[in-house]
Amino acid sequence: MAKLFNSNSLENLKKNKNLKILIILIGSILIAAMFPRGEALEFDVSVGSIWIQDDLIATMPFEILKDPESYRIEKLRASQGVFSVFEKKHNVKEQVLDSVEIFNKLLISKVDKELEQNSTNSKFKFLSSESVNKIKEIRKYENMLSVRYPITTEKLFSNIVEIFNKIYDKDFLDVNFDEIEKDSIALRDGKFENLLPKNKFLDKSENEKRIDNLIASYSTTDPEQMSIYFEYIQHFLKSTISFNENLTNNEIKLAQERVSKNIGLVEENERIVAKHNRITPDIKQKIDSYRIARGEERGIWSRILQALGKILHVLVIISLFSLYVYLFRPKIYNDNSKIFLITFIILLISFIAFSINRINVNAPIELLILVPVVSMLLTIFFDSRIGFYGTIVISLIVGGLRGNDYSLAVMNIVAGGLAAYTVRDIKNRNQIFRSFLFILIGYIASILAFGLERFAPWEEVLIQCGFAASNALFSPVLTYGLIIFFEKLFKITTDITLLELTDFNHPLLKELARNAQGTFNHSLTMGNMVESAAADIGANPLLVRVGALYHDIGKSQNPSAFVENQIDNYNIHDQLTPDQSAAMIIDHVPQGVQMAEEENLPVEIIDFIKTHHGTLLVSYFYDKAIEENANTNIEEQKYRYPGPKPFTKETALLMLADACESAVRAMAEPTPEKIENIISNIISSRLKDGQLEDSPLTFSDLSKIRKSFLATLVALHHKRIRYPKQDEMESEISEDKEK
Secondary structure: OOOOOOOOHHHHHOOHHHHHHHHHHHHHHHHHHHHOOOOOOOOOOOOOOOOOOOOOOOOOOOOEOHHHHHHHHHHHHHOOOOOOEEEEOOOHHHHHHHHHHHHHHHHHHHHHHHHHHHOOOOOOOOOOHHHHHHHHHHHHHHOOOOOOOOOHHHHHHHHHHHEEEHOOOOEEEEEOHHOOOOOEEEEEEEOOEEEEHHHHHHHHHHHHHHHHHHHHHHHHOOHHHHHHHHHHHHHHHHOOOOOOOHHHHHHHHHHOOOOOEEEEEOOOOOOOEEEOEEEHHHHHHHHHHHHHHHHHHHHHHHHHHHHHHHHHHHHHHHHHHHHHHHHHHHHOOHHHHHHHHHHHHHHHHHHHHHHHHOOOOOOHHHHHOOOHHHHHHHHHHHOOHHHHHHHHHHHHHHHHHOOOHHHHHHHHHHHHHHHHOOOOOOOOOOHHHHHHHHHHHHHHHHHHHHHHHOOHHHHHHHHHHHHHHHHHHHHHHHHHHHHHHHHHHHHHOOOOHHOOOOOOHHHHHHHHHHHOOHHHHHHHHHHHHHHHHHHHHHHOHHHHHHHHHHHHHHHHHHHHHHHOOOOOOHHHHOOHHHHHHHHHHHHHHHHHHHHHHOOOOOHHHHHHHOOOOOEEEEEEHHHHHHOOOOOOOOOOOHHHHHOOHHHHHHHHHHHHHHHHHHHHHOOOOOHHHHHHHHHHHHHHHHHHOOOOOOOOOOOOHHHHHHHHHHHHHHHHHHHOOOOOHHHHHHHHHHHHHHO
């Protein structure tokens, strides 16, 4: 199955401008959503807490709303006070008897027709087949004049009418008493409504018992008649007093609407709560009511405009930072993964600020917002300037989240700036913790400045210093943990990681030093060469130095194949064909890549291993193959390294240094003139071969590299002054060896 994203698509995503804009826009919207509404009512208050903000003055008159639970209970009580509404229906008996008479005529007509046609297919609505057969039987014997039947259809129907007349002697309900909560009902008769006891009427179950007794009295000799009576009554019976659910619900709704929502009124310019007052239930209710009133006053359009204002507020701050990154840090700007990392870090601390703002206590908890974490993370991941400008951005955002708190913004800028300073040249992870003192100094200096300016009590200043100390303590701890997390999540290689890789106790370097001493020395020499040149061309000296240490680790698997490790006159290539030798030489690149991946080296270091020979031709063995096989077409590709070509300043610099150091080391008499010529020739040959076409090196950079390499290599290979009598000492040593 093909991979969902290949390397090209991922690279395109990293540079996609639309994605970059989307990341910044979404980040700004999320931060804006955390901003307060521009008033002291943004945060919830709890009963018993202290109001630590300025006096809250009503800017408009508003009603003090009841507590939601109290209002709910009052509405429930109001609904419980409503009586069930019933309607009195007139002429019900007449309507029922008319319906019975019409049905009886239709029934007799159909029965007679069926008897005449000797058919049994007719259906009679609600009557069961047994009841129909009974009526047919009665009607059949009626038509037989010679036979008398105990009852006629006329008598049967007459009994039904009599039963209905007796049923309607009393008014009855269509529900049972236990379905009515109260002892009385609201009986609506036309336009009038009376409150009457429910037991004045028959309920549904009582009426059913009365009907059972009536039916039994008319069918004592013939149980089949009882079934007919039941079916008639079940179908035609209608109550004289019916429950009206809609009217009852309307009465409940009206009763609830009559319950007042408020318990008082606050006038415009009236003080709702004073600063440092304790929040009582009444005060809390006033504050909550004021918040709702202001929301209703503004309306949806005002809310939309305010939301746009917040987003613009954040975008203005972030845009300045983005502009700096765009102008002075194009590598960061062109990498969406790094843009996302910066946005995520700012979002993280913004969320911490938002969460702390939700806590309403009489303490300076705003000093627990860990702004120095942003300063240290951005400095360690990128550089001190990004760290400092990032500190300004997050400080302004946090100040905005606290209701445009200028003093807090200044405190965070000072403390965060010092935090960035402490980790600007960090050498190991433990150095992060030295920032504690600088962060604390920054906060204390700022707290004292603002405290003295406004004559703050010393107790208040000391409390603020205590919270600042907590910030100074937790910021390095959180930074330490987040570095590890972000390094793995975003595949970031920090200077800390690179410095750790320079430790010669690293397994790969130990193996290289043990198995391939010549290659190890070559790597050390290259490290010195490239570090100096990188500083001259604006590359990363530490990165290229580490790349130099690890670029040839693949040679440790077969050290004797490389001349720098051959300590006697034996050369393994004398026993191999040119193509075998070339394959052995080329193989140190994929071998090195495999070893690096197994040891989880950063991708940036693996790139040095892959690119330090680019797609160069192993010319010695290629020429040898042509010489030995003059009449055979030699495939050049088999004698070329797999690449890719160098694509950064650092990888291109390493390729040039590798070739120059090896060539100079092979010279018998490395004079400055010869060294300069060979450096120039190598740089020219790499340019002609197209090995530098993917790198951002300029001709100015190449000139600086040439000068730097020359200075370093001349210093390494300069002739030393022979000491007096050195020839005699060497002669004596030689004689001793012969003995």
